[in-house]
Each structure stands twice: as structure tokens, then as C-alpha cells.
Amino acid sequence: MQIMANFAGKSSEFRVLVKIGAIELPDYPLILAPMENFTDLPFRLICREMGADLVISEFISSEGLIRLAKKSRQKMTMEANEHPVGIQIVGHDEEHMKEAVVLATEAGPDLIDLNFGCPARKVVSKGSGAALLADIDKMVRIAATVVRATTLPVTAKTRLGWDEQNKNILEIALRLQDAGIRALSIHGRTKVQAYKGRADWTLIAEVRNHPAIHIPVFGNGDITDVFSAGEIRKKYAVDGMMIGRGAVGNPWIFREIKHYFSTGEMLPSPTIPARLAILNRHIEMAVALKGEMKALLEMRKFYTGYFKGIAGIKLYRAKLVTAGNWDEVNQILGEISGMAPADDRLKQDKQI
Numbered sequence: 001m002q003i004m005a006n007f008a009g010k011s012s013e014f015r016v017l018v019k020i021g022a023i024e025l026p027d028y029p030l031i032l033a034p035m036e037n038f039t040d041l042p043f044r045l046i047c048r049e050m051g052a053d054l055v056i057s058e059f060i061s062s063e064g065l066i067r068l069a070k071k072s073r074q075k076m077t078m079e080a081n082e083h084p085v086g087i088q089i090v091g092h093d094e095e096h097m098k099e100a101v102v103l104a105t106e107a108g109p110d111l112i113d114l115n116f117g118c119p120a121r122k123v124v125s126k127g128s129g130a131a132l133l134a135d136i137d138k139m140v141r142i143a144a145t146v147v148r149a150t151t152l153p154v155t156a157k158t159r160l161g162w163d164e165q166n167k168n169i170l171e172i173a174l175r176l177q178d179a180g181i182r183a184l185s186i187h188g189r190t191k192v193q194a195y196k197g198r199a200d201w202t203l204i205a206e207v208r209n210h211p212a213i214h215i216p217v218f219g220n221g222d223i224t225d226v227f228s229a230g231e232i233r234k235k236y237a238v239d240g241m242m243i244g245r246g247a248v249g250n251p252w253i254f255r256e257i258k259h260y261f262s263t264g265e266m267l268p269s270p271t272i273p274a275r276l277a278i279l280n281r282h283i284e285m286a287v288a289l290k291g292e293m294k295a296l297l298e299m300r301k302f303y304t305g306y307f308k309g310i311a312g313i314k315l316y317r318a319k320l321v322t323a324g325n326w327d328e329v330n331q332i333l334g335e336i337s338g339m340a341p342a343d344d345r346l347k348q349d350k351q352i
């Protein structure tokens, strides 16, 4: 299909594989972004199945991990068929980061990802995550220490800079690369922007195209569907895309974007039975991992995505988020499966 020639990523035609250390990913990989309280084992497994080439855990605090806090350890639960998978660590103390990464390495991921971009107050106030954008020397020291502490490839995820006046991502990328970081994911916003405004991919592509940058650079921010993915790929050359919110309750996004990139054609939206089949498995795995009550509470954040675009779903969604137990949830899902004709209710009229 000639359509590939239209993509800004075409210079990657010569890089058949994207390599992160010894990990080989297909050309232009799609990566599930780390998301606290979302990218747990069940959701990562489903996204892998739906075409994500690499999945990253939610952030795990170095402090929690070295105290061997139960919650932090549980977040490192992985399964054989989800590889390649990365464990993301967040922290601010070099020695503690080193100890945490040794423990994370023992858990058996394919890579360690360092969180240098989380803008949440509870993280930044401790000097972790995006706080390190205000202390690049320390960020680089942490990266170098961690790289020496593990045999796994170490990657980093960060933002354009601290604020509009300090978008120093090129300097950051060059220095992290020197420190031994094997791939960089860049969210096209600053710390001060948090999640406001639109992600700006211009600088991400500039970093990726800089002659001195030889590690893969993945772009991140506001890929919500095939349309945004297609537009961004046409305009900005990066080595792959990382997708966060767009995948929540919508794991098909990976398959749909891959199909579009390779054929130029759109897959139809999944039918209601197809959505229910995946959702049911998601719930089953979550219940098995976390117990019924916790799992059902956490699943509430996914329902909007799973049923997006289905006319008349609002009433059922309201019931689902107030359901008290799994039996009730199953009953409501049964009612949804009876919504017929399923395919007519899906919005499939979008054209590229």
C-alpha cells in the first residue's frame, strides 16, 4: 500500500525493527503508556492481545518497593504471555532508586522505565517524577545509577520540560542517552501544563531527528483513535507511539491503528458481543488478582470506554457503576448483550 509513503515516519523504513537494548519491537511500535490504577496486569494482558507491542506497568514508588510494601510488590505481578513488559519506577533518592530497581529486575520484566514526568502533587512534592525536570543533573545521576544497577535495558518517560520557558527536552534527551538510557518516551506537554491544552509533538520529532540522538524516541499525548494517530504520523517523525487514555476501555485502539497503518483501511468498530467478551475477561482477571470488591470498584473507570458509541448505553452504565457485586454486574452485562441489533447501534460512519 502506497499510503505508508505519506507518513512522516517513513525514514524508519530502513529501521526494520526498533531495538531497546536486546528487545526487538516491530517497526513503529505502539506502546501502552503507564497509567496509575489502570495499567495493571489484566489490562496490560488485554492490550497486548489487542496489538500493543510493549506494555508498561503503572508507576511503582521506589520507597514503597524497598519497604517491600505489599501494594508495590503486587503491582509487579506479571505473566508469561504479556512480554515484552516494562516496570516503571518513580522516586528521587539515587540509592533507593538503585535498590528498587534491583528488586524490580528480580521480578522479571523486559525493561525498567523511569518516571521523570508525573506532575501529580503527591509525587512532585517529594522531588520525584516531573520534579526532576527542575533538576536535570539529579535526573541524569539517577538514570546513570539505575543503568549500572541492572542488566535490563533502562528507558525513561518524561515531558517537554518544566514550563513554556524551559522546554529543554533536547538537552535532557542527549544527557539521558549519555547516561545509558536505551529509549525515551516524550509526552508533548510541560510539567506546568499537566494535562491541559493539546500535546505538542513538534519538539518530540525534533529530538528524534537530532543527528546526535540514536536511541528510539516514542511520542506520547492525545492519540485517541485512528484519526489522531494517522494525522500525527503524517506530520511528525518518531519511532513509535505511546497511548494512554485512548486505550482505557478501548484496547482495540492498538489493533485498529496497526491495521490502518499497514493497509490504509479502517476496521469496523467492535460489535457489542465482541466488547462484552473482552470486558468479561477483563473483569474475571481483575477479580482473580484483586478480589471481587476491589476489582469491581476499579472496573468502573473502564465502562465508559468499553461501551463508547453505543446508543442507549447510559442507563446501563449508571447501573454498572452502582452494582454491588459480580452477580449484579453479570446480570447488567446480560441485559446489554440483549441490546439488538448490536451492529446498527455502533457509530461506524467516520471516514478517514
Ligand SMILES: Cc1cc2nc3c(=O)[nH]c(=O)nc-3n(C[C@H](O)[C@H](O)[C@H](O)COP(=O)(O)O)c2cc1C
Binding pocket: 033, 034, 035, 036, 037, 038, 057, 058, 059, 088, 115, 116, 117, 118, 157, 187, 220, 221, 222, 223, 242, 243, 244, 245, 246
Ligand atoms: C490516570 C492517569 C495515570 C497516569 N499514570 C502514569 C504513570 O503511572 N506513569 C507515567 O509515566 N505516566 C502516567 N500518566 C501519564 C500517561 O502515561 C500519558 O503520558 C498521558 O496520559 C498522555 O498520554 P495520552 O494522551 O495518550 O493519555 C498517567 C495519566 C493518567 C491520565
